[in-house]
Amino acid sequence: MDGEPLVRWYWIGDHLAYLRDLALDHAVIALVPVLIGLLIAVPLGLTCARFPRLYQPLSAVFNVVYALPSLAVFVVLIPYTGLATRATVMVPLTCYAVAVLLPTTVDGLRAVPESVRQAATAMGYGPWHRLTAVELPASVPYLVSGLRVAAVSSISLAAVGALVGRGGLGYLFIDGFQRSFPTPIVAGIVLVAALALVTDLLLVLARRLLAPWAVREKGAAR
Amino acid sequence: MIRFDGAAKRHPDGTVAVAGLDLEVPAGRITVLVGPSGCGKTTILRMVNRMVEPTSGRVLLDDTDVTRLPAAKLRRGIGYVIQQAGLFPHRRVIDNIATVPYLLGWERKKARARAAELLELVGLAPETAKRYPFQLSGGQQQRVGVARALAADPPVLLMDEPFSAVDPVVRAGLQEELLRLQGELNKTVLFVTHDIEEAVRLGDQVVVLREHGLIAQLADPHTLLTAPADESVAAFLGRDRGLRGLGLRSAAGVAVRPLTDTSQYGSWDLTREAEGRPANWLAPDGSTHPAPAFHPGTDTLRTALDAAVLSVAGLAVAVGPDGRAVGTADRAAVLAALADDRDRPVSTHGR
Numbered sequence: 001m002d003g004e005p006l007v008r009w010y011w012i013g014d015h016l017a018y019l020r021d022l023a024l025d026h027a028v029i030a031l032v033p034v035l036i037g038l039l040i041a042v043p044l045g046l047t048c049a050r051f052p053r054l055y056q057p058l059s060a061v062f063n064v065v066y067a068l069p070s071l072a073v074f075v076v077l078i079p080y081t082g083l084a085t086r087a088t089v090m091v092p093l094t095c096y097a098v099a100v101l102l103p104t105t106v107d108g109l110r111a112v113p114e115s116v117r118q119a120a121t122a123m124g125y126g127p128w129h130r131l132t133a134v135e136l137p138a139s140v141p142y143l144v145s146g147l148r149v150a151a152v153s154s155i156s157l158a159a160v161g162a163l164v165g166r167g168g169l170g171y172l173f174i175d176g177f178q179r180s181f182p183t184p185i186v187a188g189i190v191l192v193a194a195l196a197l198v199t200d201l202l203l204v205l206a207r208r209l210l211a212p213w214a215v216r217e218k219g220a221a222r
Numbered sequence: 223m224i225r226f227d228g229a230a231k232r233h234p235d236g237t238v239a240v241a242g243l244d245l246e247v248p249a250g251r252i253t254v255l256v257g258p259s260g261c262g263k264t265t266i267l268r269m270v271n272r273m274v275e276p277t278s279g280r281v282l283l284d285d286t287d288v289t290r291l292p293a294a295k296l297r298r299g300i301g302y303v304i305q306q307a308g309l310f311p312h313r314r315v316i317d318n319i320a321t322v323p324y325l326l327g328w329e330r331k332k333a334r335a336r337a338a339e340l341l342e343l344v345g346l347a348p349e350t351a352k353r354y355p356f357q358l359s360g361g362q363q364q365r366v367g368v369a370r371a372l373a374a375d376p377p378v379l380l381m382d383e384p385f386s387a388v389d390p391v392v393r394a395g396l397q398e399e400l401l402r403l404q405g406e407l408n409k410t411v412l413f414v415t416h417d418i419e420e421a422v423r424l425g426d427q428v429v430v431l432r433e434h435g436l437i438a439q440l441a442d443p444h445t446l447l448t449a450p451a452d453e454s455v456a457a458f459l460g461r462d463r464g465l466r467g468l469g470l471r472s473a474a475g476v477a478v479r480p481l482t483d484t485s486q487y488g489s490w491d492l493t494r495e496a497e498g499r500p501a502n503w504l505a506p507d508g509s510t511h512p513a514p515a516f517h518p519g520t521d522t523l524r525t526a527l528d529a530a531v532l533s534v535a536g537l538a539v540a541v542g543p544d545g546r547a548v549g550t551a552d553r554a555a556v557l558a559a560l561a562d563d564r565d566r567p568v569s570t571h572g573r
Contacts, residue, residue: 113306113308115304115305115306115307115308116308116309116310116311117308118273118304118308119302119304119307119308119309119310119367119370120308120310121273121297122271122273122297122300122302122304122380123297123298123302123321123322123325123370124293124294124295124296124297124298124322124325125294125325126294134310137310137312138310138311138312140312211312212354213311213312213354213355213356214311
């Protein structure tokens with residue numbers, strides 16, 4: 001890449017629509033698995049809170065999955081989901097999301113003060129009803145923190161999917177590397193970071209809307 | 223009425239929480255369970271709403287064995303207040319209070335109207351309704367906890383050290399409020415505390431417990447303070463119990479001399495404000511001193527004695543319901559009332 005400047009602005013100017021499409025594709029590949037992961041992790045977490053013995057084995061399974069290198073999992077999945085399909089990338093990312101969100105769900109439910117649990121029981125909530133109507137809503141701030149971690153790591157992991165043909169912005173890294181042309185690489189890094197930042201901000205905003213009662217800055221609202 | 227009929231709780235590991243309790247909790251009255259930590263008082267309380275199931279014996283609520291009722295249904299008919307309030311952090315005050323009505327399937331509008339009523343009943347401002355629990359002080363949270371327990375108008379109220387986590391001034395206010403509420407509502411209240419002062423202040427009957435939920439003494443507060451069953455109860459009651467017992471007796475028996483009778487003033491003179499409230503004692507040298515006062519109709523002998531002791535003139539000022547000074551009583555007059563009144567305990571609960 002000798003003599004090649006880090007950024008050639010004309011290339012970016014020429015490829016705006018292309019970059020936008022890659023970014024959107026990246027967002028879908030990275031974030032839909034987080035949503036699906038949430039839909040799996042919450043019922044699973046509630047079940048673990050109801051039957052605590054399930055939690056150890058389940059979290060062990062998801063931790064092992066989380067420890068697998070993403071590229072290896074993508075490659076293993078190709079025979080089943082096909083090369084360059086979204087599913088090849090999204091299935092592992094969903095597993096990673098569950099691996100992050102299951103412990104946060106369970107921790108969040110456990111963090112609900114014992115007094116709240118007891119008051120709910122004493123007022124006539126059954127165990128499931130109490131979990132869904134009291135403990136789950138009370139642990140929304142935890143869930144959102146979990147979602148922030150899961151979403152940002154999913155956005156970064158999704159780029160690896162480019163190696164099996166479907167990686168959204170990750171494609172820019174391969175392209176730039178193969179052509180010894182750094183501009184797409186820089187553009188990719190900036191866009192991945194921007195995507196992560198925007199997602200994170202949206203989640204913080206969502207937390208304010210969903211759990212206004214959890215905004216307890218020191219000295220606020222008395 | 224709640225009746226414990228040999229109710230016992232043994233844990234699976236063999237330890238005994240409650241060895242076997244026979245106790246009647248009369249309807250419409252406040253019964254206080256008091257004892258050191260680990261004496262099983264909370265376990266006893268929780269047997270009533272089946273948060274603890276007795277391993278032998280029975281707990282009867284209006285002659286029905288509580289274990290025959292579905293737990294959720296039973297609990298929706300029993301108010302429960304705990305130390306940390308246990309308010310739902312994600313619900314506004316109004317919806318916290320309306321919890322049981324919602325569970326009972328009331329319409330949202332009706333439930334909230336009832337909750338607003340209760341908010342007022344426990345002395346909270348209407349604008350509190352829209353707040354979240356974290357925006358309230360400890361005392362306010364506890365009031366909301368009481369309102370929530372009363373929302374569906376249950377005949378029975380279980381209170382587990384509800385005022386222990388707030389500071390003494392707030393606690394005194396909450397205790398007074400509970401007595402005022404009880405005067406209006408006449409619930410069957412079972413109240414657990416480790417604070418003997420609180421027990422004596424609130425209870426119509428006080429049950430002093432020792433370990434394993436054994437009853438050391440069951441008595442009305444006055445009897446408890448004047449005639450503890452044994453050394454251990456006396457020790458638990460602590461020092462000054464005779465003096466504290468005066469706090470349960472009315473000051474109505476104190477002979478008050480009218481203001482016009484200045485013979486007992488000596489060289490002192492009482493100055494009054496424009497509305498007739500006592501202001502100061504004026505000494506011969508022109509210096510002024512506070513004039514402690516008591517209200518014979520509503521205050522206790524303890525307050526009257528305190529006023530007489532504190533007054534440098536040796537005279538407690540008696541005031542009428544409007545706060546106007548009506549007369550004075552010297553220390554001898556207060557002491558005479560003590561002797562005179564010994565066998566006539568007077569509840570200060572206004573009931």
